[in-house]
Amino acid sequence: MRGLGIAMERQASVLKRPLWTTRELLTAMVIAVVFGIAVVSSTYLYAAVLGLGIFARSAATGLFFLPAAFAAYVLRKPGAVLLVCVVSGLVAIPFTPYGLLVLGIGGLTGAIGELATWIVTRYRDFGLPRLMATGALAGLIEFGSVLASSLRSTPLTPALVVLATALSVGAFVVAALAGYALANAVQRTGVLANTALGREQMEAQ
Amino acid sequence: MLERRNPLSKIVAVTPLMAIAALAGDVYLPLALTGLALFTLLVGGVAPKRILGALIPLALVALGFLMLYPLIVRRELVMHTPAIARIGDLVIYAGALRFGLVAMARVLALVSLSLIFSLTTPVDDFVRALVQQARVPHRVGYAALAALRFAPLLRDELAQIRAAHRVRGLARSGVVGELAQARRALVPLLASAIRRAERAALAMDGRAFGAYPQRTYLRRVTLDWADVGLALLLWAAAAAIILALQALGWLGPLSFVQRV
Incomplete structure (x- = not known):
């Protein structure tokens, strides 16, 4: 009996509830795959837009924040934004020659989105104003960390840099709004019942 | 040949080269790195048709940089260079055109180097390598x-x-x-x-997925000396390019910030 008890104890320690359940992991992954598929065709458009300069780039990068906003609002778990953004970049690798760059942009947007989500929401309050603030902060950090340096901001006039910053912030806020609206639309189909968003809606009802 | 290499080794090999390309302040270094990337792809067994298919849309992007940059560059950076065209009040300086050329060359280099990974790596193997290595x-x-x-x-x-x-x-x-x-x-x-x-x-x-901390693998992605060799070869080639350009005086500044 004692042997059985020890075996059960070992089994219980092995089978303790993980931070992410398989269901949550798979849900995050398929959200990433769907957005990855949607983003693949737009990578060519994005590459073309890059040639139009810093303003078009600032506006278009917000597109990559859409999966981040959706994942943050639906899953509400630390790491969800980063995971979804990286995997949606992974999906692009076989379908586009810009795969590694898309993965890099996905990883960077995910890391910035995760940081902004942590700062603004602390994974507790996911109301629309906070989600928009998350988008605005992510847009600001993204512009500051990548665009200003990689496109060598110094050859541009300060007024143009301010305008491009505003565009970047605006694009990320629009992406956050779109993610919020899309998540609510999907929630109405009932498939998100097992996610944090679904549970919150059930409790509210 | 490149397809058999460990995906992580390809990332480790090309990332420093991409960082150098992003820092380049003159056209010669990114163009040489683009040449190195294309040579590696061809030697690595990638069909020229696939490489061209990836590069043609990229050429349009690069052309966009070349056309836009001369219009938005800050004037005091370039007005000491000769004016090459006038459109109404707008003056296009040779220095501004050079900014456009450098931006175009950097984009070409960045995407060409990333093709070493993306044209030769099955995504499944990349995920396996992330787990195993x-x-x-x-x-x-x-x-x-x-x-x-x-x-x-x-x-x-x-x-x-x-x-x-x-x-x-x-x-x-x-x-x-x-x-x-x-x-x-x-x-x-x-x-x-x-x-x-x-x-x-x-x-x-x-099926008890993830129930135990240990994991066995049906397919193993290996990391061997050939993978290390690939990274070392690419770094050595890039170092040789940099030294050669330095000797010729064509290297230009390596910096994110362009100074007057």
């Missing part, structure tokens, strides 16, 4: 692999949803129409994908 938790890695298996199915489903919308006369042209169409397609696609994910998660849990 980079110590990414296997629950995360294999959940990603399971979800990536859905990608072709979901692509077909997206096509079917769009076809169904067209049959019902919901297709609209124009940017607003396209956006509305994308939203209409994303909602059923996400709903269907999440249902699939839940079924897959149940099946995986039923």
